[in-house]
Amino acid sequence: MTERIRVPVEELRQFVEEVFLRLGVPKGDAEICADVLLAADLRGIESHGVSRLMLYVKRIRNGTVSPVTKLLVVREGPTTAVLDAQDGLGMVAGYRAMELAIRKARAFGLGAVVVRNSSHYGIAGYYALMAAKEGMIGMSFTNARPSVAPTFGVEPMLGTNPIAFACPTDEPFPFYFDAATSVSQRGKIEVLARLGKPTPVGWVIDREGQPATDSRAILDGLPK
Template sequence: MRERTVMVPVEDLRRFVRDVFVGVGTAPEDAAIAAEVLLASDLRGIESHGVSRLKMYYDWIRKGIISPQVRFEVVGEGPTTAVVDGHTSLGHPIAHRAMTLAIAKASQYGLGAVAVRNSSHYGIAGYYALMAVREGMIGLSFTNARPSVAPTFSVEPMLGTNPIAFACPTDEPFPFCFDAATSITQRGKIEVLAREGKPTPAGWVVDREGNLATDTTAILQGIPKELYALLPLGGAGEEMGGHKGYGLATMVEILCAGLSAGSFLWALSGMDRDGTPRPHRLAHFFVAVAIEQFVPLDEFRATAGGILRELRGAELAPGAERIYTAGEKAHAQSERILREGVPITPALQRELKLIQAELGLAGLPL
């Protein structure tokens, strides 16, 4: 029988992902958070960071790179700030607790900022920014990541994809949510291309000779060996603004590692110099801003919504159908996925079935 993509109901998949994390030793409440973050990614159409990443976390936990038992230690604290040590635990619950703490501080003092060190990959940055929106606040979320991006005029992977997420409430049916890597693409998108058997678009990746690379399999195999590097936003050189993406990635690295006294650059590679696997020790930074400490919330919502509507009302480029603002496509995608289910490709089905068999979990409709 020919393999095909199947649509799996969101709740079935959420339950399965939670059970996988519980099966490898995560407490049920923390496993539920991890599952929620991964499904939130799929709902928003960010396949590169959704359930397709489950086996990555599963393998890292099995290898001892991530501790499935979450340890969240506040090692320094002030009225509006805190520094947290995650002790190489699963990143999603660590980040969730950190943003919850930032929101609590903002509720009392107007601003809350929490820096985290010794954590691990936390999924999509936008999830945590949107946590603040649900409390009527502005949210910002940053994280550094494994080295994969070359500085401008270099071919060596030094920086991570280092995303920036900003979210705020509006008077529209959905919030404004900007969530993007500071590189042209992320490793996760290349992994999606590999599962689909597609080449990597020219301009995303360079090899050690500075040539544009398109062999997806070779890129994925070569990135851990530092044979390839992703390019920062704007691409190679300065002509198209590559130095701006490089600068933003460096800003994120400084905010996350600098304010947490955490690890940075090559130290996040997940391996010793001899290639022995080790924890990534990522650093995050979260900010919550209580809008009502500045203006009434309804007034802010109306202003934000007005800005978005005026932008969408701009004159269209020839051949363009419409203009979007950040968060709009994700909202529409969420509504569709909730109706139709999450698309699970044949390659991803094989990964999930393998995990299912190894843990002896109940059947997933694949």
């Protein structure tokens, strides 16, 4: 079994921030990205934590994602807005969009902000929790590239398209729900592959509609 190494949270946070800074990400944005990734690991969502760091590094280096996220306001009303992230970092775009939604909700009772031309934004629940911490009901959704076969199909036509909800409660912690709309998603299979474990039957099917369980082979067959 792969040995697990424990790293103090603040040391890991500093490391992740430094990686983003060296890629040309502004300091404030680097702090946001690090916080989103560490929040996932601290909640036990290994599939979207610091293990995802190389994804962002590769995309910035190959020019798919811009290290500087310049949000453009395409359209805006009292309670709504459409933002264009211009291929910037999804975590920064998601954070700024929820900040704007919270300001609108505080002023008018509702805030709904959508972002286009963005990229992977980590765990959807991070942004829903931002609203819950302000005493509001938070919702966060995103689309994803096709990787899910429809019922009775074998071709990947749907995204995992996660949804997240969070709201305050009368307990010391909020209500929180964050899940993909598929049986599982790529990140969890990546975790299994790193641990040398098979993918459970029922998570993935091959081109013949048969169960696939070889985690590494599954990843090799997915779009890069």
